[in-house]
Amino acid sequence: MESKRELPTCDVCQQPANQTCGGCKQVYYCSRSHQKQGWKDGHKTKCCPFKIQFTSALGRHMIATRDIKQGEIILKEKPAVTGPRMASTAHCLSCAKKLQPSMIEENLDYYKCPLCNWPMCSPECAKDEVHKNECKAMTGKGYKSSIKYDSPEKAEAAYCVIAPLRVLLMKESNTKQFENIMNLESHLDKRINTHLYNVLKINLVAFIKNVIGLPFKDETILQVASIFDTNSFDVRSPDGTKRFRAIYVTASMMNHNCRPNTRHIFVGKDYNIVILATVPIAKGELITATYTQSLWGTLDRRKHLKQTKCFDCECERCGDPTEFGTYLGNIYCSLCNGLFNDNGLSTGAMLVSTNTFDETAPWKCEKCDHYIQSRQMFWGNNALKQDLNKLNKSGPQELEEFIEKYKLTLHPRNHLIVQAKLALAQIYGNYEGYTLPELPNDLLNRKIEICHELLELADKLEPGWTRFRGTILLELQAAMSMQTKREFEDQKLTKTGAQDQLMQSMALLQEATNILRVEPHMVETLEAKVKELSNQLDTANSFPE
Numbered sequence: 001m002e003s004k005r006e007l008p009t010c011d012v013c014q015q016p017a018n019q020t021c022g023g024c025k026q027v028y029y030c031s032r033s034h035q036k037q038g039w040k041d042g043h044k045t046k047c048c049p050f051k052i053q054f055t056s057a058l059g060r061h062m063i064a065t066r067d068i069k070q071g072e073i074i075l076k077e078k079p080a081v082t083g084p085r086m087a088s089t090a091h092c093l094s095c096a097k098k099l100q101p102s103m104i105e106e107n108l109d110y111y112k113c114p115l116c117n118w119p120m121c122s123p124e125c126a127k128d129e130v131h132k133n134e135c136k137a138m139t140g141k142g143y144k145s146s147i148k149y150d151s152p153e154k155a156e157a158a159y160c161v162i163a164p165l166r167v168l169l170m171k172e173s174n175t176k177q178f179e180n181i182m183n184l185e186s187h188l189d190k191r192i193n194t195h196l197y198n199v200l201k202i203n204l205v206a207f208i209k210n211v212i213g214l215p216f217k218d219e220t221i222l223q224v225a226s227i228f229d230t231n232s233f234d235v236r237s238p239d240g241t242k243r244f245r246a247i248y249v250t251a252s253m254m255n256h257n258c259r260p261n262t263r264h265i266f267v268g269k270d271y272n273i274v275i276l277a278t279v280p281i282a283k284g285e286l287i288t289a290t291y292t293q294s295l296w297g298t299l300d301r302r303k304h305l306k307q308t309k310c311f312d313c314e315c316e317r318c319g320d321p322t323e324f325g326t327y328l329g330n331i332y333c334s335l336c337n338g339l340f341n342d343n344g345l346s347t348g349a350m351l352v353s354t355n356t357f358d359e360t361a362p363w364k365c366e367k368c369d370h371y372i373q374s375r376q377m378f379w380g381n382n383a384l385k386q387d388l389n390k391l392n393k394s395g396p397q398e399l400e401e402f403i404e405k406y407k408l409t410l411h412p413r414n415h416l417i418v419q420a421k422l423a424l425a426q427i428y429g430n431y432e433g434y435t436l437p438e439l440p441n442d443l444l445n446r447k448i449e450i451c452h453e454l455l456e457l458a459d460k461l462e463p464g465w466t467r468f469r470g471t472i473l474l475e476l477q478a479a480m481s482m483q484t485k486r487e488f489e490d491q492k493l494t495k496t497g498a499q500d501q502l503m504q505s506m507a508l509l510q511e512a513t514n515i516l517r518v519e520p521h522m523v524e525t526l527e528a529k530v531k532e533l534s535n536q537l538d539t540a541n542s543f544p545e
């Protein structure tokens with residue numbers, strides 16, 4: 001016999017109901033008035049287009065409870081706790097600003113909190129609420145920081161105590177939030193015997209127990225450090241002067257995917273996180289973020305995820321030896337190599353991993369029977385990475401030479417070549433001596449060509465409304481507008497041709513604006529760019545036919 005389906009009931013009066021909340025599609029109401037009442041009674045703070053589920057393979061993760069549109073805000077959340085990074089150069093403990101030493105009593109030193117002696121940016125910050133509890137806990141036990149800062153660029157390990165201390169002090173001051181944080185995944189069992197955690201056992205545990213005298217077990221103290229390592233977001237102010245770690249309890253329920261469907265930004269003076277859908281997300285789909293760099297090859301991404309987040313990524317991209325046909329992490333086969341097409345690019349075949357989920361699996365040529373061991377790939381990759389890191393990136397010359405030097409080994413979309421091209425896209429058009437008006441036509445064309453390549457790559461690896469796409473679109477439209485101006489002045493373009501090209505630039509700028517206008521610090525720049533391009537269009541329109 002068919003079982004009777006239970007009728008949904010109204011969240012307010014528990015009577016049968018047939019209307020759902022439009023925001024989450026999870027809660028039912030019998031009428032419009034009860035929907036309004038439910039909203040006021042507290043649904044307002046709980047309504048969201050996702051739910052948290054659990055599976056043994058993925059742990060807790062976010063699932064869309066309704067279709068989510070591209071660009072839609074999925075979640076806005078305050079940080080549960082913030083703190084300096086594990087090892088940090090001198091940063092203010094309150095506002096997180098990177099500090100510069102100044103002359104204090106004839107010595108180059110930082111301004112320090114008069115009570116606990118940690119470097120701060122000002123007396124106001126020393127008195128700030130964020131710092132109050134830890135300052136009291138330290139000075140109450142007669143502790144004063146005595147770190148000797150050798151250089152403003154040297155990261156100090158002593159900072160590792162601050163963020164865990166803030167969480168542990170919450171047990172008394174904000175018990176609910178303390179429990180929320182302690183409920184997060186830590187992977188302490190996998191981290192506890194690593195070198196870093198052996199150091200923390202000596203420094204952090206001794207500081208919390210012996211110096212501050214807090215009655216926590218060693219394991220609880222290390223668990224907090226491990227919760228930070230697993231869940232915290234790296235937060236930076238738009239101008240790059242402030243940098244810290246923050247835990248957002250709900251946002252940290254987003255699992256990782258190497259082709260994510262969200263991005264996040266931080267807004268307001270409290271650095272609230274805003275999670276945005278970069279592509280349309282269908283009801284029932286996982287809502288994912290990336291914990292690594294999208295422009296790294298699979299070997300590097302999986303290694304980073306294993307080391308920092310303690311899991312083996314088995315997403316679709318990691319499972320595809322060509323990374324959706326981009327060959328981002330691949331190199332040419334040294335036997336098949338040597339043939340070129342008309343553009344001077346190698347037409348050789350690629351070496352691909354025989355099992356991307358096994359980092360020890362050999363790599364094989366797609367055309368011939370040539371194999372190499374995975375460790376050769378690792379070594380080669382690392383050697384070239386070091387080569388790239390050493391380059392002078394204040395100008396284009398060494399980056400262009402790198403691309404030329406490795407064109408027989410690395411595909412034009414190999415991640416190292418892509419990183420060099422990304423740097424070039426910024427240099428051409430922006431750096432001194434290479435600003436758009438100064439750029440010769442061949443370099444202007446080079447910038448445009450690189451921007452197109454990068455956008456194509458982004459479509460495959462991190463599609464949709466990502467910050468990467470928004471930024472490259474801005475670079476491309478600026479270069480294209482300059483190209484149009486020059487071609488029109490050189491009479492290579494008719495008035496209609498110029499108008500058409502400027503309209504294409506405007507379409508790119510519109511898309512960049514749709515992507516980036518949610519970032520408050522971008523609004524002014526975007527408005528200025530729209531105004532500039534509109535003026536250029538008006539000028540073109542005013543020319544006689």
Ligand SMILES: C[S@@+](CC[C@H](N)C(=O)[O-])C[C@H]1O[C@@H](n2cnc3c(N)ncnc32)[C@H](O)[C@@H]1O
Binds near residue numbers: 184185
């Ligand atoms: C920020 S937490 C995400 C929430 C976590 N799943 C939980 O249950 O608390 C990060 C951890 O989630 C797990 N995780 C995230 N993405 C994953 C994925 N794609 N596959 C397997 N585990 C994943 C890993 O254990 C990782 O260290």
